[in-house]
Amino acid sequence: MVEICMHTTFSRLIRYAVSAVTLMAWVMFSQVSVADDAQLSQSSCLKVTLTGTNGGPTPFNGLAGAGTLVEFGQNPDCDDVRLQFDSGRGTTQSLSKLGIRSTALGLLAFTHLHSDHVDGFSDLILNRWHSTGINKQSDFPSLDILCSNPRAAKPPAQHVVDCKSFVANIDQPFKASGELTQRLAENPGRTSGGPSSLTRVIELDEGNEKPATAWSKKTPLGQVTISYIRVNHIPGALAYRVDTPAGSVVIGGDAANDQPIEVRTTSTSDSTALLAKSPDSATIIVHSATSKILAPGSGYPKKFYVRQSTAEDLGTLAKSTGARYLMLTHLIPAIGAKKAGPADLESAMTANDWKAEAAETGFPHDNIIVGPDRVSLKISNTP
Numbered sequence: 213m214v215e216i217c218m219h220t221t222f223s224r225l226i227r228y229a230v231s232a233v234t235l236m237a238w239v240m241f242s243q244v245s246v247a248d249d250a251q252l253s254q255s256s257c258l259k260v261t262l263t264g265t266n267g268g269p270t271p272f273n274g275l276a277g278a279g280t281l282v283e284f285g286q287n288p289d290c291d292d293v294r295l296q297f298d299s300g301r302g303t304t305q306s307l308s309k310l311g312i313r314s315t316a317l318g319l320l321a322f323t324h325l326h327s328d329h330v331d332g333f334s335d336l337i338l339n340r341w342h343s344t345g346i347n348k349q350s351d352f353p354s355l356d357i358l359c360s361n362p363r364a365a366k367p368p369a370q371h372v373v374d375c376k377s378f379v380a381n382i383d384q385p386f387k388a389s390g391e392l393t394q395r396l397a398e399n400p401g402r403t404s405g406g407p408s409s410l411t412r413v414i415e416l417d418e419g420n421e422k423p424a425t426a427w428s429k430k431t432p433l434g435q436v437t438i439s440y441i442r443v444n445h446i447p448g449a450l451a452y453r454v455d456t457p458a459g460s461v462v463i464g465g466d467a468a469n470d471q472p473i474e475v476r477t478t479s480t481s482d483s484t485a486l487l488a489k490s491p492d493s494a495t496i497i498v499h500s501a502t503s504k505i506l507a508p509g510s511g512y513p514k515k516f517y518v519r520q521s522t523a524e525d526l527g528t529l530a531k532s533t534g535a536r537y538l539m540l541t542h543l544i545p546a547i548g549a550k551k552a553g554p555a556d557l558e559s560a561m562t563a564n565d566w567k568a569e570a571a572e573t574g575f576p577h578d579n580i581i582v583g584p585d586r587v588s589l590k591i592s593n594t595p
């Protein structure tokens with residue numbers, strides 16, 4: 213059973229079949245569950261939600277910044293394990309629209325520390341800290357934070373973007389200004405070390421050549437494992453993979469095509485492809501996408517164009533690795549935008565334009581999901 217859900221303020225339901233026998237896709241415009249199969253209560257599920265689909269630092273039309281929520285658990289809620297990948301602008305707001313508090317997250321993994329992937333982290337961790345006061349104690353563990361150790365990257369990074377330092381200093385303005393001291397004075401139940409003390413950074417040293425294990429958790433429904441590999445984008449950038457008994461998902465981040473040239477000979481990042489095939493074909497690939505309409509000559513800077521993957525690259529990746537679904541996010545240009553960086557566009561792209569680009573490779577059009585914020589894909593493992 214597969215469900216595709218879009219959360220908006222409207223409430224309407226459109227149901228349509230996607231493919232054969234066991235696969236049914238649902239598009240719904242509310243948060244009402246459409247699963248009514250009695251068997252589902254006995255099954256596990258994997259749910260992947262794009263918490264933010266904005267591409268790059270420039271805001272557009274209120275879209276939240278980069279982020280993907282991966283949930284695994286028993287049907288129909290799918291909420292035993294909640295893993296957040298990247299926390300761009302508005303991630304806490306986006307989670308709240310899904311009814312999920314920051315304290316409900318079991319882990320946060322950064323694909324890389326470009327600001328558009330982490331600028332919502334301060335809000336998220338401050339919010340988590342405030343909850344310790346409400347509860348009068350820290351009744352939830354430190355947030356595990358996965359990120360690359362760029363010092364271990366090969367070739368060595370010219371510019372080290374230090375994750376431990378980033379996390380340790382995330383609350384500095386609030387400490388330095390005395391805001392945290394004031395908050396503590398009025399509610400001593402809050403954790404005295406401040407928001408940054410509610411974190412546990414796990415630096416990832418391996419993954420230069422082949423996937424390595426980053427984290428795993430045993431649940432009553434089976435093992436949940438996160439693996440990772442380094443990818444081309446900026447030094448230390450990672451792609452992650454989550455394996456669960458209900459399915460698997462690769463979060464490719466901003467991984468670039470390995471060929472930083474206008475005419476490309478490979479489909480996309482070989483590293484991401486390896487992760488998407490190890491140990492078997494991933495069920496879902498979530499990936500940042502740039503449109504080929506921004507190819508050199510369009511007015512969009514070539515140096516930015518070549519360090520991302522195009523929708524066409526990603527259709528090829530999904531097809532060649534045997535993935536069943538492709539979710540495009542971090543869209544450059546954004547749907548409806550008439551501009552991308554300095555480039556003026558003749559017309560704005562639609563979600564269908566994005567799907568068409570990715571589907572040119574032969575990957576099934578109906579198995580491509582493109583925004584908007586908070587669209588989710590749920591895969592159920594029915595016994």
Ligand SMILES: [Zn+2]
Pocket residue numbers: 267268278326328329466542
């Ligand atoms: Zn980005």
Ligand SMILES: [Zn+2]
Pocket residue numbers: 324326445466
């Ligand atoms: Zn980036």
